[in-house]
Amino acid sequence: MKLTTHAIRSLIAPLALIFTIWATVFYFILSDELIDEVDDQLEVYSEQIIRQWLAGETLPDSTDGSNNTYYIRPLSSTELSMGKRVEYEFKNVYIDSRREEEPARVMHTIFEHNDGSHWKLTVMTPVYERNEVISTILIATLILLVLMLVAIIATFAWAFFKHMQPLYRVLDHLDNYAIGKRQPLNNDTNVTEFQRLNASVEDCIDRVERAYERERRFIGDAAHELQTPLAICQNRIEMMMEDDALTEQQMIELGKMQQTMAELIRLNKTLLFLSKIENNQFIESTEVDVNAKLHRQIEMLAEVYEAKGIYVNLYEKGQWTLNANEELITSLISNLMRNAYLHNCPEGSIDIYIKEGALCVANTGDNQPLDKEKLFDRFYKAHHGKKHSNGLGLSIVKAICEASHLNITYSFEGDKHLFSVFC
Amino acid sequence: MKKMILFLACVFTLVANVSADNYQPITRDQLPQKAQTFLTTYFADAKISLARKEIDVMELSYDVIFTNGCKVEFDRKGNWTEVDCVSTALPIGIVPSAIESTIKAHYPDAKAIKIERDHREYDVKLNNRVELTFNKKMQLVDID
Amino acid sequence: MKILIIEDDLSFQEILRKTLEKERYIVEVAPDYRTGLTKLSDYTYDCILLDINLPDGNGLNLLRELKEMKKTGSLIIISARDTIEDKVEGLDLGADDYLPKPFHLAELLSRIKSVLRRSNHGGEQLIGYGNVKANPHSFDVWVDDTKVDLTRKEFDLLLYFLQRPNRIVSKSMLAEAIWGDHFDDVDNYDFVYAQIKNLRKRLTTLNTNIEIVAVYGMGYKLVMN
Numbered sequence: 001m002k003l004t005t006h007a008i009r010s011l012i013a014p015l016a017l018i019f020t021i022w023a024t025v026f027y028f029i030l031s032d033e034l035i036d037e038v039d040d041q042l043e044v045y046s047e048q049i050i051r052q053w054l055a056g057e058t059l060p061d062s063t064d065g066s067n068n069t070y071y072i073r074p075l076s077s078t079e080l081s082m083g084k085r086v087e088y089e090f091k092n093v094y095i096d097s098r099r100e101e102e103p104a105r106v107m108h109t110i111f112e113h114n115d116g117s118h119w120k121l122t123v124m125t126p127v128y129e130r131n132e133v134i135s136t137i138l139i140a141t142l143i144l145l146v147l148m149l150v151a152i153i154a155t156f157a158w159a160f161f162k163h164m165q166p167l168y169r170v171l172d173h174l175d176n177y178a179i180g181k182r183q184p185l186n187n188d189t190n191v192t193e194f195q196r197l198n199a200s201v202e203d204c205i206d207r208v209e210r211a212y213e214r215e216r217r218f219i220g221d222a223a224h225e226l227q228t229p230l231a232i233c234q235n236r237i238e239m240m241m242e243d244d245a246l247t248e249q250q251m252i253e254l255g256k257m258q259q260t261m262a263e264l265i266r267l268n269k270t271l272l273f274l275s276k277i278e279n280n281q282f283i284e285s286t287e288v289d290v291n292a293k294l295h296r297q298i299e300m301l302a303e304v305y306e307a308k309g310i311y312v313n314l315y316e317k318g319q320w321t322l323n324a325n326e327e328l329i330t331s332l333i334s335n336l337m338r339n340a341y342l343h344n345c346p347e348g349s350i351d352i353y354i355k356e357g358a359l360c361v362a363n364t365g366d367n368q369p370l371d372k373e374k375l376f377d378r379f380y381k382a383h384h385g386k387k388h389s390n391g392l393g394l395s396i397v398k399a400i401c402e403a404s405h406l407n408i409t410y411s412f413e414g415d416k417h418l419f420s421v422f423c
Numbered sequence: 424m425k426k427m428i429l430f431l432a433c434v435f436t437l438v439a440n441v442s443a444d445n446y447q448p449i450t451r452d453q454l455p456q457k458a459q460t461f462l463t464t465y466f467a468d469a470k471i472s473l474a475r476k477e478i479d480v481m482e483l484s485y486d487v488i489f490t491n492g493c494k495v496e497f498d499r500k501g502n503w504t505e506v507d508c509v510s511t512a513l514p515i516g517i518v519p520s521a522i523e524s525t526i527k528a529h530y531p532d533a534k535a536i537k538i539e540r541d542h543r544e545y546d547v548k549l550n551n552r553v554e555l556t557f558n559k560k561m562q563l564v565d566i567d
Numbered sequence: 568m569k570i571l572i573i574e575d576d577l578s579f580q581e582i583l584r585k586t587l588e589k590e591r592y593i594v595e596v597a598p599d600y601r602t603g604l605t606k607l608s609d610y611t612y613d614c615i616l617l618d619i620n621l622p623d624g625n626g627l628n629l630l631r632e633l634k635e636m637k638k639t640g641s642l643i644i645i646s647a648r649d650t651i652e653d654k655v656e657g658l659d660l661g662a663d664d665y666l667p668k669p670f671h672l673a674e675l676l677s678r679i680k681s682v683l684r685r686s687n688h689g690g691e692q693l694i695g696y697g698n699v700k701a702n703p704h705s706f707d708v709w710v711d712d713t714k715v716d717l718t719r720k721e722f723d724l725l726l727y728f729l730q731r732p733n734r735i736v737s738k739s740m741l742a743e744a745i746w747g748d749h750f751d752d753v754d755n756y757d758f759v760y761a762q763i764k765n766l767r768k769r770l771t772t773l774n775t776n777i778e779i780v781a782v783y784g785m786g787y788k789l790v791m792n
Binding site: 224225227228230231232234235236238239241242248251252254255256258259262265272276281284300303304305306307 | 576578579582585586589647648649650651652667668669670671672673734735737739742746757758761782783784785786
């Protein structure tokens with residue numbers, strides 16, 4: 001789930017709760033205030049009546065046109081003990097002027113006369129508008145509440161999205177980052193946290209780049225430094241082999257040593273080659289006729305691998321001319337082809353398709369797909385114990401593709417291992 | 424969560440307080456001591472018809488109505504804020520002497536029938552329908 | 568023939584010296600730039616083997632100095648650096664050949680012979696052993712002055728052996744030399760064997776007094792009967 005969605009979700013629940021409480025309280029206070037207002041009027045009214053009545057003055061007309069009505073009656077002692085001194089209630093009262101029953105607020109006040117007798121004053125005022133007012137308030141409150149919630153969330157989402165832009169830019173930057181191909185991070189921000197994030201990301205990329213550079217240089221340097229000792233070792237064996245005093249057994253041993261030396265030198269050369277490709281030392285590029293290169297490689301390899309009895313089918317669907325380094329393209333085709341021969345089964349076949357912008361090599365072999373993740377890794381060997389395969393062939397293919405801006409994919413289709421190189 | 428519950432509790436207490444009855448009948452004993460003393464001093468003979476406590480959101484006040492129609496209001500501490508005797512004269516001693524003498528000087532025949540005070544001024548109503556306003560220093564500031 | 572070896576690795580220097588001495592060359596050695604420069608200005612050599620990575624200076628500068636002295640003598644660069652740029656720069660400065668380490672001693676000898684031949688005979692560059700002669704440019708082969716026809720592969724193989732008489736040549740060296748750079752790690756060398764077999768038959772039918780013999784476990788060797 002997106003961060004914005006998360007934040008908005010976690011905002012909605014508490015906001016909704018707070019607003020609901022707020023609205024409830026608001027509603028209660030307001031409706032209470034409405035009753036209060038009526039009660040205050042009734043209180044003033046009843047106090048006026050009581051005091052006028054006690055002072056023996058003329059009482060106002062009980063129906064003075066204001067819809068307020070009152071009556072005073074004496075209380076028996078039983079009624080006195082039961083009733084409260086001051087009491088409010090809602091009641092439906094018959095209103096003369098309207099000729100029907102209407103809801104009214106009623107106030108009872110019990111007071112004492114100078115002679116010790118108790119009286120009860122009942123005043124009432126119709127409140128037929130109260131329910132309408134309350135429901136209007138309720139609806140208005142609810143509408144405002146929802147509008148406010150929506151407005152707050154919309155504002156929040158907008159602000160959040162706006163302020164989170166640097167984060168998304170950093171994420172995009174990291175997504176697009178490929179090791180060894182650093183792009184500048186354009187993410188100006190005055191937010192401290194994002195400045196820190198930028199700095200951390202840059203720092204992290206720096207370290208990755210340095211580590212990658214060191215590793216790359218190490219392999220090249222190591223292979224390079226090995227050249228002279230390897231040469232010395234190989235040449236000393238060769239010198240020894242020229243000695244006529246050697247027995248046949250010694251000669252055989254030397255031969256085996258030389259064989260191993262040769263493998264070691266080849267491995268070192270391949271590593272150097274790989275390191276050179278990765279360091280982009282093959283800069284010179286020309287128009288390379290891929291079809292012609294392919295023909296030449298097929299011809300040569302057919303001769304070399306004649307003994308394996310592998311059948312090669314070439315499907316030429318078009319002409320591919322590529323602007324690239326000739327040596328690299330030759331090596332690419334050769335490595336792809338040799339891979340197809342090397343991991344083939346006896347009496348197997350190799351199908352080669354070429355058209356403009358694409359070359360596919362499919363070969364029979366083991367009946368299970370290779371590990372796509374590790375396939376192009378250095379020294380990856382799908383079949384352990386296979387001789388004369390140093391596990392670098394496909395790494396070279398991959399490195400050449402990257403250096404020449406080509407794509408390579410592997411798939412296992414219909415019992416065949418298919419490698420596709422395309423623009 | 425605890426905070427939330429606490430908050431809710433506060434809210435409902437407030438709501439409950441507000442919605443409680445505004446006027447509660449009380450007996451003379453439930454008045455503040457100061458108010459009781461005031462009543463004994465100035466209304467020793469008068470009989471209470473009705474005594475009430477008025478609860479508002481912010482303040483508490485008391486009022487007492489006598490069987491002769493007189494009314495006295497007190498604040499929460501028991502200090503009087505209003506004495507109203509409808510048409511008869513206020514008991515002597517309630518109106519401060521400085522005000523009393525000013526009234527005598529201006530309206531020798533009139534009697535004070537109602538006096539109100541708050542923290543800023545005094546309002547005195549005379550039986551000749553004149554209303555006088557005094558400031559804190561008992562100086563006449565307005566005649567209505 | 569006098570050869571100067573300028574090489575800082577003493578072990579390697581020793582190998583080169585012994586190998587060349589065995590081939591009856593007069594060998595002088597210099598372990599660093601300074602000694603090399605002194606020897607070059609004082610004497611004249613038929614061939615100089617120059618390592619361009621010297622502890623006290625760049626071998627390419629030595630090459631420049633040599634060209635300024637206008638001395639005769641061929642120069643072969645031996646280097647652990649194997650980039651095209653290095654190679655091009657060395658050859659542009661006037662080196663006759665560029666041999667990246669590691670190399671086979673047979674290869675070195677063949678290159679030395681080749682540059683010496685070039686400087687001594689001018690354009691004429693026939694390579695011969697026994698009663699067989701070959702022209703690497705016109706692809707012509709003569710047996711006792713009679714021109715014979717060989718296939719392209721047979722010619723390539725024969726030339727390779729003629730350039731390295733009496734030295735052991737392994738199958739992998741042949742594969743690399745004849746079938747190119749990317750054919751040095753195939754899983755068997757039957758194809759080399761097949762070609763050698765053809766060539767041996769041809770040499771017999773052509774009545775040559777040279778023969779390619781198999782050296783058990785190591786490869787082949789061109790010998791005179």
